[in-house]
Amino acid sequence: MQPRDLSDHVAYEAGRGIEEVARELGRDPSEFIKLASNENPHGPSPAATVAIRETASNVSSYPKAAHADLTTAIASRWNVADEQVWLANGGDGAIDYLHRATLEPGDDILVPRPGFAYYGMSSRFHHGDVREYELSRADDFRQDADVVLEAYDGERVIWLTSPHNPTGSTMPLAEIERLADETDEETLIVVDEAYGEFADRESATALIEGWDDFDARDDVAVLRTFSKAYGLAGIRLGYAVVPDEWADAYTRVNTPFAASELACRAGLAAIEDEEHVVRTVETTRESRAYMQDTIDAHVWESEGNFVLVDVGDASAVATEMQERGVIVRDCSSFGLPGCIRITCGTEDETERAVDTLNDVLADIDAADDPDAEVADP
Numbered sequence: 001m002q003p004r005d006l007s008d009h010v011a012y013e014a015g016r017g018i019e020e021v022a023r024e025l026g027r028d029p030s031e032f033i034k035l036a037s038n039e040n041p042h043g044p045s046p047a048a049t050v051a052i053r054e055t056a057s058n059v060s061s062y063p064k065a066a067h068a069d070l071t072t073a074i075a076s077r078w079n080v081a082d083e084q085v086w087l088a089n090g091g092d093g094a095i096d097y098l099h100r101a102t103l104e105p106g107d108d109i110l111v112p113r114p115g116f117a118y119y120g121m122s123s124r125f126h127h128g129d130v131r132e133y134e135l136s137r138a139d140d141f142r143q144d145a146d147v148v149l150e151a152y153d154g155e156r157v158i159w160l161t162s163p164h165n166p167t168g169s170t171m172p173l174a175e176i177e178r179l180a181d182e183t184d185e186e187t188l189i190v191v192d193e194a195y196g197e198f199a200d201r202e203s204a205t206a207l208i209e210g211w212d213d214f215d216a217r218d219d220v221a222v223l224r225t226f227s228k229a230y231g232l233a234g235i236r237l238g239y240a241v242v243p244d245e246w247a248d249a250y251t252r253v254n255t256p257f258a259a260s261e262l263a264c265r266a267g268l269a270a271i272e273d274e275e276h277v278v279r280t281v282e283t284t285r286e287s288r289a290y291m292q293d294t295i296d297a298h299v300w301e302s303e304g305n306f307v308l309v310d311v312g313d314a315s316a317v318a319t320e321m322q323e324r325g326v327i328v329r330d331c332s333s334f335g336l337p338g339c340i341r342i343t344c345g346t347e348d349e350t351e352r353a354v355d356t357l358n359d360v361l362a363d364i365d366a367a368d369d370p371d372a373e374v375a376d377p
Contacts, residue, residue, distance in 0.1 A: 013117075035327065041343075041346045044231040067259060086242060110157070114334035114335045134151070158190070160176065163195040163304040168302025176207060177214060180217055188221060197228065197277060208241060225238040225239075287344035294358075295354055296362070309340050309341075321340075321357060328341065329343075
């Protein structure tokens with residue numbers, strides 16, 4: 001007995017953690033900082049931490065009330081009906097729910113390259129196929145309707161990532177609306193806004209509800225998460241905001257109790273903790289600007305909580321930075337073997353990452369030029 005043929009499935013490669021790296025190198029975890037997984041440098045919302053502690057004694061009960069309360073809080077945040085909010089076990093759970101609600105066997109989805117591997121993985125889990133549109137490095141990973149339409153061929157779902165991971169580029173709402181206008185009626189446009197809090201742009205939920213001179217649409221959905229700005233990555237809590245016409249599908253595609261009691265109570269506390277989100281966004285913007293100004297290599301403009309850096313040989317640079325105690329993301333798995341991604345950290349973490357990267361780049365240049373001066377590690 002064997003599982004079904006999974007040969008066309010590509011495994012998701014998560015960023016490496018401090019404990020894992022320290023154990024592998026035989027060193028103390030305190031020597032390292034991790035700026036590889038776009039996590040919140042300030043940790044979870046303090047209010048959420050309190051809620052988790054207070055909820056711990058009640059985890060023997062299913063999260064019926066908490067699930068409903070969080071749904072209502074999110075719906076109020078986006079001015080939609082409760083039924084339009086699909087809670088899930090992380091943003092990836094919401095991806096699965098949307099695919100369950102849309103894909104018939106053999107249907108195609110259209111995803112960005114480079115991009116989040118789980119879009120395609122989820123489609124294949126649900127017996128769908130995957131096609132790609134390219135965000136061109138030569139065009140600084142520009143996102144507009146034409147970039148997608150050049151590859152579009154009637155796919156059932158189109159995935160947009162705005163801000164995009166790992167590049168940080170965004171797509172204007174007017175371009176998303178144009179894309180929806182110029183694709184088939186049965187094509188769903190999903191805008192993944194996992195990093196939306198860090199962007200100086202309005203959410204694509206405006207297209208669902210018809211805000212600010214946009215017409216309300218039944219062919220756009222939005223993905224959001226509590227993992228980034230709220231600092232709850234370990235809780236695994238995300239959601240989709242869907243058109244009103246899609247509302248009834250949730251009860252037919254979701255898992256029983258799609259988010260845990262701890263997750264729902266943490267989310268309820270975090271969504272009210274505006275101070276934590278403001279602090280996180282301010283830290284991100286300062287860190288992005290510092291890296292843009294001081295890294296001795298090309299850094300792309302970003303509206304996420306990370307920057308993409310052109311280093312020539314991502315594997316070599318990431319490995320050497322790791323040896324020096326700074327864990328960053330080698331973007332070879334995204335199809336960008338010349339780039340690393342650095343998460344925005346605290347002031348101290350950001351400065352250490354920049355100093356380490358600049359020293360590594362200088363040492364690589366020195367190795368290529370025997371007359372050059374080598375930086376101290």
